[in-house]
Amino acid sequence: MSTRRNFLKAALITAVGMAANNASPVSAKSSILPKGLIYTKDDPGPWAALADAHIPAVTINGGKITVQTNHVMTEKHYIVRHRLVTESGEVLEGKTFYPTDKKAISVFDLPARHQVIYATSFCNLHDFWLTKFKV
Numbered sequence: 001m002s003t004r005r006n007f008l009k010a011a012l013i014t015a016v017g018m019a020a021n022n023a024s025p026v027s028a029k030s031s032i033l034p035k036g037l038i039y040t041k042d043d044p045g046p047w048a049a050l051a052d053a054h055i056p057a058v059t060i061n062g063g064k065i066t067v068q069t070n071h072v073m074t075e076k077h078y079i080v081r082h083r084l085v086t087e088s089g090e091v092l093e094g095k096t097f098y099p100t101d102k103k104a105i106s107v108f109d110l111p112a113r114h115q116v117i118y119a120t121s122f123c124n125l126h127d128f129w130l131t132k133f134k135v
Contacts, residue, residue: 056121069104079104
């Protein structure tokens with residue numbers, strides 16, 4: 001599990017760092033994100049039919065950021081974690097979920113010094129999903 005965790009962390013830092021250095025929006029038309037590793041609304045890869053259930057939705061209200069993935073939570077198929085990550089790859093906050101959790105919803109404090117943040121959602125079967133948003 002440690003090797004997988006390190007791989008995912010390195011992939012996220014690389015992708016976010018590439019995005020920060022390129023200043024282009026993350027989209028299917030850009031080659032910022034490694035294909036087959038990180039998925040977005042614009043580039044769902046082989047999971048296009050499942051994208052709505054995997055993309056982290058972000059809302060900001062009253063100094064709080066809420067990240068929600070509208071996904072089933074069963075023993076065999078669930079969202080493992082959410083993270084908030086800066087453009088430089090710094091993990092600001094995160095929440096780990098378990099198959100017994102009813103929903104994949106995280107609430108974080110709004111960070112003061114960052115204008116662009118990535119919300120991530122990791123599904124145990126359908127990989128790593130990313131939403132870029134401005135604060």
